[in-house]
Amino acid sequence: MSGSSPRPSYAALFRIPHARRTFAAALTGRLSYGLVSLAMMLSTTHATGSYAVAGTVMALFGAASVFLSPARAALIDRHGARRALIPMASLYAGLLTAFAATAWRPGAPALVIGALAVAAGTCTPPLGPTMRTVWSRLVPDEKLLRRAYSLDGVLEEVLFVSGPLLVGAVVQWAPPAAAVVLSALLVWAGTLAFALSPPVAGVRPAEAGAGRDERRWRGGRALAQPVVVALGVGLSLGAVDLLVLAFAGQHHHGADTVAWVLAALSLGSAVGGLLNGAVDWRLSPGARLPLTAGGLGLALLAAAFAPDLGTLTAAVACAGFFVAPALTTSYLIADAAAPPGFRTQAGAWVNTAVNAGSSGGAAGVGLLVGQVSLGYCFAISGAVSLTAALVSLRAAPTTAPAAPVPPAVRPTSRTSAAEGEATPEDAAPSRL
Structure with a gap:
């Protein structure tokens, strides 16, 4: 254990350098995920007049978002959080904006709406896992790390409750597609601020030759x-x-x-x-x-x-x-x-x-x-x-997993320190 107090409080998390700014940026981007499903469903119904089409579009969007999540996370592990997240979020936000423009008025072709939804789902940035990786790098104490993960999960729940309320407020004065645009703005701005924060610079590419370790790890029962x-x-x-x-x-x-x-x-x-x-x-x-x-x-x-x-x-x-x-x-x-x-x-x-x-x-x-x-x-x-x-x-594993290793003694990658001091490596929901 580090020299932290025996019972660190939740407030101790925000005394860690850059933690408050980084977490706030991640939450801003993740608020988008609380809006996007309802906003896209209402937009599709408004544009096509069909609940069946809306249900199909949302199923396709959800499938692409959920089942490709490990592949997108692998890009972050392989190329580093900053290099992977910014292009991913820019493409995702752009596709959501294109979806909104297509679905803004009734009469939009269902096939185009569906194709844009699938494309957007494919690019969904894994902000939740990446933020949890950053927590694991920022927090050297096992007890405080549990508090970080707990607070992260609780606030994520709040986002998914408040997101639909925001959609409801938007559709009072604008077409449902406006809520999709709001979702795109939130995810792009939040991801950009998150990716440019100093701790995220430490989520760097895996070491060369780590593929052998990956194959051995995936072959076990660790997960x-x-x-x-x-x-x-x-x-x-x-x-x-x-x-x-x-x-x-x-x-x-x-x-x-x-x-x-x-x-x-x-x-x-x-x-x-x-x-x-x-x-x-x-x-x-x-x-x-x-x-x-x-x-x-x-x-x-x-x-x-x-x-x-x-x-x-x-x-x-x-x-x-x-x-x-x-x-x-x-x-x-x-x-x-x-x-x-x-x-x-x-x-x-x-x-x-x-x-x-x-x-x-x-x-x-x-x-x-x-x-x-x-x-x-x-x-x-x-x-x-x-x-x-x-x-x-x-x-359950037959041996207890090792406690988190303090950032100061974790191995660093070969990426130059000029890209950002702080912490190497990774992690990303309920949800996206």
């Missing part, structure tokens, strides 16, 4: 445990959104009540994430991870017996309490397991698992609703998370 849990959490959460909507309809509540229930889920996740970062755990991350996934599963099983919306809200809030800790711990394990030069990719695999799981959970439960009772659907979603917890026990 099995965090990826399994992230996938299970994503599947469960993807199901919950639709199940809450169906439950509200079944009990004759308006759609506005759904927002409050899902807000309780986010609030529970925020509280759980902050407490997870503040507590000095005796258990190792590998031992805690199955417990968080199991807690989520048990809370969703309890939701299966909810007789009314108030009880369901309480159960969903309890489920949320385990979400941020599960994902934060998954990222910590992935970061500790990855060799130097591959941490961004490690975080991106966890990120891909939770996002792919969320999409799969929504699709899967959509087939079940109407076929079986909602209670059984909630129970199945809880069982998925419990299964992930059990599987992760078997996937």
Whole structure:
């Protein structure tokens, strides 16, 4: 451990040189991801008049964003964050702007809109994983690093709650495509400020010859445990959104009540994430991870017996309490397991698992609703998370991962120090 205090506070993170500026820039860019899905969906519906086309376009955009995330993270590991992120964000923002221009008025061709959406999704900058890599380089203390990851996850949750509210404000006075333009501006400005900050200059290309280490690392089980849990959490959460909507309809509540229930889920996740970062755990991350996934599963099983919306809200809030800790711990394990030069990719695999799981959970439960009772659907979603917890026990590494190495003693790359002192290497959601 470094000479930091035994119980460093969250405020200690912002006393680290350049941390406040770098984190604020990353959050600005990531706010774009809270807007973009709803903005693109509304724009496509406005332009084509078809919900089916809008759904297809969003599925294509999401697939390109999610499943190519590890490949984009590999570019950052291979070429350095600054060299990879700026062109990536510029191309992504440009394609979003082209999408907005095409979808600004009704009558736009669906094929062109779809092609632009796929192209934009292919270029989505992995700001979340890269920021987590920067945290792992900036923070020498394991306890403080857990606080950094927890705060990162909680604020990301806030961004995804506030993003749709911004879209709603924009469409009051402009076409939905204007919200897509706003998303493009946020991601470009935020990524540029982030990439030009001194700590990001240290996220440099992997050492020459590291490919052999990469092949050995990928052949092991280092990422099995965090990826399994992230996938299970994503599947469960993807199901919950639709199940809450169906439950509200079944009990004759308006759609506005759904927002409050899902807000309780986010609030529970925020509280759980902050407490997870503040507590000095005796258990190792590998031992805690199955417990968080199991807690989520048990809370969703309890939701299966909810007789009314108030009880369901309480159960969903309890489920949320385990979400941020599960994902934060998954990222910590992935970061500790990855060799130097591959941490961004490690975080991106966890990120891909939770996002792919969320999409799969929504699709899967959509087939079940109407076929079986909602209670059984909630129970199945809880069982998925419990299964992930059990599987992760078997996937846990037999040896504990090494604690994060302080930046001062981590190996540096051969990139000249003139490109920016600070910290070499990598990491990138819930989400993008």
